[in-house]
Amino acid sequence: MKWNKYTIKTITDAEDIIxxxxxxxxxxxxxxxxxxxLSEADKKQMFVDILPDMGPDDNVAYISFYIDSEVDAKETLQNVKHELNELRSYMEVGECTIMESQTEDKDWINNWKQYFKQFSVDDILIKPSWEEVKPEDHDKLMIQIDPGTAFGTGMHETTQLCIRQLKKYITSTTKVFDVGCGSGILSIVSIKLGxxxxxxxxIDPNAINASxxxxxxxxxxxxxxxxxxxNLxxxxxxxxxxxxxxYDIVVANILADVLIPLTPVIKKNLKPNGYYITSGIIDKKEEDVVxxxxxNGFEIVEITHQGEWVSVTAKKL
Structure with a gap:
């Protein structure tokens, strides 16, 4: 099915009313x-690895809506234009031009699968369930992750940094606390490692189902x-x-701006001499997290890097 897409160019102050x-x-x-x-409140709600670099706010906003291409949209568009003109008469709404385009109806739920392929983190193979293990990977520790549309696959540098640190410190008696678990990959890797x-x-209930x-x-x-x-x-x-x-290890692969206020909380959950493994830290935030x-009374054990991302591993004294 095809859809007609209509995009209104306006200003950010008019987003809500339009x-x-x-x-x-x-x-x-x-x-x-x-x-x-993002506001600080928004950041606390988003336990993610990456925030896009969008540049400075230019006060421009684009509001898009869709109408089935088989439906006559003429009346709807007339009504939209009329209401926009009414708004223009008593408030600033910017250009309020309407751009028209057409898009195919897509299977948004499953489209992400084409981008997730099996890969290795050292001797650990991470693969989606729909792919077969390659012959050369049969000796690797296998982790199957189907993250769905919202949660990490392990491909991101921050997750790989955490996995490599977990490999160093996990023993057969280790208890792990995974804060911001997402797809559950770090917890699953921890258990697979012993x-x-x-x-x-x-913080997201949908992550629980994925995990x-x-x-x-x-x-x-x-x-x-x-x-x-x-919300810990x-x-x-x-x-x-x-x-x-x-817990012997607390691992937190979340935003630096969340890690900083979270650290004193984590300290209470961690055993003496336990390890605090963090990532989700862009390099420019490294000094702030350290x-x-x-x-908070931790001893820095190791700082590792992959690309522009940083992992800080510390020990509770």
Whole structure:
């Protein structure tokens, strides 16, 4: 099926009212593109590896909506233009021009699969379930990850940095706390490397389903892996519930701006002499994270780099 795409060029201050106006006209969903920097509240809600470099905010916004190409959109467009002119009469809305294009109906849920191919992190093979293991990889430790549309595959440098650090410090008695677990890959790798138990937590409830499914695919026993949704940074009850000095390793592959306030919380969950493995740190944020780790009484053990990304490994004194 083909869809007609209509994109309104406006200003950021008018985003909300134009979106609301479109909804009032029966247009059920819109896409908004702008360069507004994320607020601190937004960042706390986004446990991700990368934030795009969008450049400075230029106060320009693009609001797009779609109409089935088989539907006569003339009346809808007339109504949209009328309402935009009404808005223009009492507020600034920028150009408010409407660009038209056409797009194919796509299987957005499964399209990402074409970009995820098996790869190795040293002697660990990470593969999607739909690919066969290559003959030359049969001797590697295999991890199967189907991240869906929202969570990490392990291909990103920050995840690989964490995996390499976990390999150095995991023993047969290690208990791991995976903060911002996403697809569950770091917890699963930990158990496959011999850890006795892993606990994952993520702010996004959808990550929990992804982690559980990936654990099943990798035949992780239920008593070895527990995962739940929650905000460790803000929920004091959760901080207590996950356990005081309960873990030998805490791994956190999240944004530097979240790692910094999270570090004193993590310290409470980590056993004395336990390891704190962090990543998700762009190189320009390295000094900030290192300072926060040291200020909270950790000893820096190792700082590793891959591309422009950094992993800081520290030990609780």
């Amino acid at each position: 979106s609301s106006t479109l909804m009032d006209l029966g247009i059920e969903g819109v896409e908004i593109e702008d360069k507004i920097p 850890a006795t138990y892993a606990r994952g937590i993520d 559980i499914e990936n654990a099943k695919v990798n035949q992780i026993p239920e008593d070895k892996f527990h995962v739940e949704a929650g 940074l803000e929920d004091i009850n959760l901080q207590q519930e996950v356990g005081c000095e309960a 300072a926060a780790v040291k200020d």
